[in-house]
Amino acid sequence: MIRFDLLGTFIIQHDGTVTTIGAAKQRAIIALLLISRGRTVSTTRLIAELWGNDAPPSAQGTLLSLVSRIRRSFTVDPCMDKLLLKQGTGYRLALGDAFLVDFHEFDERAARIRSRFAEDPTEDIDDAVAEALGLWHGDAFADIPSTPLVSVEAERLEQSRLELLEMRAENWLTHGRHADVVEQNRPLVAAHPLRERLWEQLMLAHHRAGRRIEALRVYERARSTLLSELGVGPGPDLRLLHRQIEEHKVPDRRPTELTVTARVPPRQLPPDIADFTGREEALAAVDRLLGSPTGRKAVPVVAIYGMPGLGKTTFAVHVAHRLSGAYPDGQLFIDLKGAQEQVPTPYEVMHAFLRGVGVTEQRIPLDYGERISLYRSVLAGRRILIVLDNAADEAQVEPLVPGSPTCAVLVTSGRRLSALFGAHQLRLDLFSHQQAIRFLRDVIGADRVAREPESSAQIVELCGRHPLSLRICATRLASRPHRSLTSLCRRLADRDLRLAELAYGNHDVRAGFGLSYASLDEAGRRLFCLLGILQVEDFASWLAAPLLDVSIHEAEARLELLVESQLLHVTQQEGAGEPRYYFHELIRLYSRGLAEHTLSVAERSQALARVTGFAAGPGPVSGGLRPGRRAALSRSWGSPG
Numbered sequence: 001m002i003r004f005d006l007l008g009t010f011i012i013q014h015d016g017t018v019t020t021i022g023a024a025k026q027r028a029i030i031a032l033l034l035i036s037r038g039r040t041v042s043t044t045r046l047i048a049e050l051w052g053n054d055a056p057p058s059a060q061g062t063l064l065s066l067v068s069r070i071r072r073s074f075t076v077d078p079c080m081d082k083l084l085l086k087q088g089t090g091y092r093l094a095l096g097d098a099f100l101v102d103f104h105e106f107d108e109r110a111a112r113i114r115s116r117f118a119e120d121p122t123e124d125i126d127d128a129v130a131e132a133l134g135l136w137h138g139d140a141f142a143d144i145p146s147t148p149l150v151s152v153e154a155e156r157l158e159q160s161r162l163e164l165l166e167m168r169a170e171n172w173l174t175h176g177r178h179a180d181v182v183e184q185n186r187p188l189v190a191a192h193p194l195r196e197r198l199w200e201q202l203m204l205a206h207h208r209a210g211r212r213i214e215a216l217r218v219y220e221r222a223r224s225t226l227l228s229e230l231g232v233g234p235g236p237d238l239r240l241l242h243r244q245i246e247e248h249k250v251p252d253r254r255p256t257e258l259t260v261t262a263r264v265p266p267r268q269l270p271p272d273i274a275d276f277t278g279r280e281e282a283l284a285a286v287d288r289l290l291g292s293p294t295g296r297k298a299v300p301v302v303a304i305y306g307m308p309g310l311g312k313t314t315f316a317v318h319v320a321h322r323l324s325g326a327y328p329d330g331q332l333f334i335d336l337k338g339a340q341e342q343v344p345t346p347y348e349v350m351h352a353f354l355r356g357v358g359v360t361e362q363r364i365p366l367d368y369g370e371r372i373s374l375y376r377s378v379l380a381g382r383r384i385l386i387v388l389d390n391a392a393d394e395a396q397v398e399p400l401v402p403g404s405p406t407c408a409v410l411v412t413s414g415r416r417l418s419a420l421f422g423a424h425q426l427r428l429d430l431f432s433h434q435q436a437i438r439f440l441r442d443v444i445g446a447d448r449v450a451r452e453p454e455s456s457a458q459i460v461e462l463c464g465r466h467p468l469s470l471r472i473c474a475t476r477l478a479s480r481p482h483r484s485l486t487s488l489c490r491r492l493a494d495r496d497l498r499l500a501e502l503a504y505g506n507h508d509v510r511a512g513f514g515l516s517y518a519s520l521d522e523a524g525r526r527l528f529c530l531l532g533i534l535q536v537e538d539f540a541s542w543l544a545a546p547l548l549d550v551s552i553h554e555a556e557a558r559l560e561l562l563v564e565s566q567l568l569h570v571t572q573q574e575g576a577g578e579p580r581y582y583f584h585e586l587i588r589l590y591s592r593g594l595a596e597h598t599l600s601v602a603e604r605s606q607a608l609a610r611v612t613g614f615a616a617g618p619g620p621v622s623g624g625l626r627p628g629r630r631a632a633l634s635r636s637w638g639s640p641g
Contacts, residue, residue, distance in 0.1 A: 001014070001100055002014045004030075004100070007102045009138060025050055029091075030093075032150065034101055038094070040090040040091065042442045043060065044442065046063060047060065049149055053284075083099075089441045089446040106157070106160070109128065109131065110132055110163070113129060116128070118264060122175075141154045173205065179205075185198050193229065200241055207245050219238070226381065230294065230295075232404060235380050266332055273317075277439045289424055298405055299405055301401060301409040301423040301424065302409070303420055303424065304412045306427055308513050308566065312428055316389060317333075323385060324385070326385075327384055329384045333389065334349055334352060334353070335390050336391045350399070353386070353400075385408050385410065387411075393413075394417050394419045415565045430584075433465060437456060444477045455489045462492040464585045466586055472502050475505075495589060499590060516567050520561065520565060523558060527562065528567060528568075530599070531568075532590075533608065534608075544558060546613070569581065569582055
């Protein structure tokens with residue numbers, strides 16, 4: 001058995017022989033691959049982890065040299081000769097039954113303990129917890145350089161360790177082992193003063209051991225610490241216990257009578273993805289805004305928006321996993337269903353979240369106002385990250401923002417939530433050409449991209465650097481290694497077939513466009529379709545007036561609604577600050593297809609006649625059509641002849 005120990009100083013053991021890895025960056029590479037648990041980590045990700053945004057031009061060569069040295073270290077043991085494998089554009093560790101990783105084993109043991117404790121909190125878990133904690137011989141990744149992923153994983157493991165200690169204290173309290181709780185929790189509250197459950201257990205242990213005055217002193221220390229560190233007092237559970245002790249009304253919970261609800265922090269996030277690519281600036285922005293709950297005056301809310309298919313949910317989930325260590329009291333997640341017909345109301349979401357943090361069904365009020373009050377009270381003082389995915393509007397979000405600055409909220413939406421006051425608006429954009437090529441390399445392999453560089457670049461541009469479209473293409477290519485990139489280019493080049501090509505399995509770019517389209521009112525949907533029949537790259541706002549046969553003022557308002565829904569974009573300002581509008585090419589194709597199916601030839605012809613007539617007359621704003629655009633309009637699809 002070959003054992004990797006990282007819960008403390010990093011060592012590799014085999015049959016009593018200890019192997020050490022001297023260079024810090026080599027240790028970091030091994031740690032990153034072990035954290036990925038057999039999955040491939042791209043060279044791009046490794047470079048970003050090791051050097052951040054300051055990667056030198058020589059980083060690729062240095063990484064190859066570091067990997068080569070690691071392999072040489074491994075060859076001293078025949079069992080490790082083929083452990084570090086090159087896979088596509090990255091590396092992975094081929095961990096089999098002959099290998100044991102201490103933090104992997106800790107995770108497995110901790111999961112079993114949580115399951116037992118949730119099933120029966122009175123069952124003795126003392127030995128199991130002691131064995132799990134015995135795997136630790138120092139801080140997690142103690143001598144590994146602090147990369148973003150290593151830091152997040154170290155924090156996650158530390159929170160898991162503390163949860164086991166809290167469960168053990170809970171278990172000891174059920175069996176009357178009050179002295180053991182005091183001995184364990186006294187140094188823990190000093191080391192982790194913001195974990196209220198540790199203070200609560202220490203108070204309870206003192207009280208049940210007959211030391212009521214000491215229990216009240218513990219509360220005062222907790223209150224003073226929380227006010228000093230967070231600017232808020234203790235949460236509702238700690239305040240309730242304090243009041244019960246003061247009034248001599250603490251329930252006498254004897255082991256034989258005890259009924260306990262397990263208090264495991266909610267971990268509701270969907271899985272992160274292994275091949276997350278790019279978004280470095282956006283990640284850094286969210287890290288700055290949400291990274292540390294200490295010292296904040298208000299709840300930070302980050303509202304992520306952008307056109308359909310940019311990976312807003314993927315980004316939010318990835319960010320939430322990165323930040324989970326800063327929010328040890330839990331992560332709450334819900335899909336608000338966006339533009340779908342059946343959407344959960346804030347009233348229903350609060351019910352789900354309250355159940356998620358351990359509030360029993362009987363305690364949740366039916367009255368809306370009382371439910372909001374309980375929701376805010378329960379979350380007060382807790383470090384909880386709330387992810388509200390796919391919000392339709394501000395009304396879905398506002399009641400769910402807690403009152404305590406120790407919490408944080410991440411929102412994704414298909415439109416900019418401009419009226420969500422105080423929120424930091426973060427717009428996700430298309431990939432750059434370089435990011436898109438890097439993504440293709442990560443998914444289908446650098447060799448394939450290198451063999452057909454021109455076709456790779458064409459695929460990127462035919463997809464409009466649109467992340468979901470690129471993922472669909474890359475997934476299809478990865479599943480069909482015998483197919484050339486050139487053949488896919490030929491199919492994508494056909495504008496009539498392109499959107500059909502951008503569908504694979506459960507993913508279809510048209511689905512996201514369709515939800516945004518469905519969220520528009522009737523006039524908005526009509527304008528969206530009519531704009532699709534025009535063969536112009538961009539246009540001034542006046543053009544929408546004859547299309548819809550309305551005033552320019554109303555047309556501008558309709559265009560702005562399309563912009564808010566991320567179906568239309570604004571380009572450079574002209575003259576006296578007049579905006580110009582344009583479609584992303586894939587949305588233009590979608591709009592064009594809808595127009596063909598929803599508008600008659602007569603409707604299309606009449607709309608185009610109104611536009612060309614308006615353009616020819618004295619009415620259009622100067623610069624409304626650039627030179628040659630009138631001729632382009634007359635050739636637009638669907639026009640007479």
